Amino acid sequence: METVIKSEVSLPADRKRKIYKVTWKKVLQTGVITWISLLLIWTIAARFSDPQFLPSPLATLQGAIELSKDGSLFIFMAYSFTRVLAGWIAGNLIAIPLGLLIGNNQTIRSLIEPLINFVRFIPPLAFITLFMLWFGIGEQSKIFLIIYATLFVVTINTLTGVLSISEDKIRSAKSMGASKFQVLLHVVIPASLPHIFTGARLAMGSSFMAIVGAEMVAANEGIGFMIWNARLYFQTDWIFVGLVVLGLMGFLADRLLAWSGKKFLRRYGVVS
Amino acid sequence: MTVANSIKPSISIKGLSKTFSEDIEAPTYVLENVDLTINQGEFYILLGPSGCGKSTLLNILARFIDKTNGKLEFYGTSYEQDVSQGFIFQSADSALFPWLTVEENVEFGLKLKKVATLERKSQVAYYIKLAGLSGHERKFPSEISGGMKQRVQLARVLANNPDIILMDEPFGALDAMTRRTMQKELIRIWQETNKTVIFVTHDLHEAIQLGQHIGIMSIGPSSKIISDYKIDLPYPRELTSIAFNEYYEKIQSHFD
16 A cells, blocks of 8 residues: 555656756757857867967858958859869769779779779878879869868779669669669669768868868968968967867768768668 | 460570679689579579579569579570560568558659550559559558568569569568468469569478479589479469478488
8 A cells, every 4th residue: 555655756856857868968969069169178278278279169261251241252152062062973973883883893893993092091191283284273283182181082882882772682683683783873883872872971081181181272252261271360260260160061962961861871771 | 476475485494503701712602513404484483492593583583683603594595685574572571662652652653654644554553463562552562561561572573574574572570361362372472463473482382372383502612503403383373282292302312
């Protein structure tokens, strides 16, 4: 009898705790707490420092407003983003067929794989000078750099995708009368899409890394240029604006990519 | 005419050998001197322990791999050119296309052959119904059970109207109850379609349950078919009947 009463009394408290737990989990998942904490720590740290050494979030915001008054911030963003997008798309257009080709042909694989495994360890930034020499200081050299940054990640991921297809799938398509080309189109490509997609997402990250370096060395516009240029005026807040903007652009591009993958490629096993 | 057709040997294998070794002087054979004749419309079982090369033989019949020596004929002509075969894999998960729905999987071969839409749809509907998949057309393979997946494989293969159906331990991964159901279903479908079936298994119960003929393969290497039993029991077969047990005892003695 006593235990029954006890459990009746403790039930609402239990439920309250449960609701509290669930809400806490939801809040935690939004990431709001992380961002508020970061801003808080940043503000406090900036208090103890010089604005030219570590500008506060507020000073950074003011810098951003200052930079957007004449529209230069948005123009720089557009420049950097367009370069990344153009190079990334071109890189994917080369890398995906290349990966499929290498994956499907043993001879080509033996020929090209050693080369890929050598060249992929040379970071894109190391090529900036060479690309400037070859393609000039205009847009071309930057887009080639992004293509380079995209190429290996996507090729290797595509190759992995092709090689991980179960033999049974290819055999079953063949036994249903599929030609080599039909196997490629209807089995190999759809089956390796999750790998290709992961490669493209990773390449987006390395493209952002490459573009900033290129813009620092050889550009008169773009976020990289903006960050590099800020040193001339001791505008440390502009550097922070650049960093935040880069993070945001990358984050949004990745979210957009992930969302469209989930939306349009779900049946191929692209889940995030 | 139909009577004449039904007793005509559709597949004839003579002195077939297979080796994977690259040692030309003294290769070790997986299969050596396999002789086998299978009639049109027959349900033929290849029975043997693991590693005896029965799957290798099936893969040769499917043309997934090449034979090393011997003769392979289909109605007396070139097997390689004239026969069309359907293959049911042991693992439906690795054989089905997970990005296609049940319906689209069944449709796959017909689409490749560019069969007109109307004709295609009616074929697909027919085989989906035949395989007992009605109501699951729009589901993806990941959303259906293991037994259902094997039905999809069966429907997908049948939709291509192959001359022979090769099955590689298709029910090996199913639970005992589902396996029983699938065995009965397979017999029903086979009787309705009158296809030649070559079915590989190491399960003696399954072999007697399903086969009209059982070819016993010797333990490898250098396996061959050492004897051929004709199972003279009507379908559906009673697992517990005396006749069934007599066959069981007789065939089991090969492996004791």
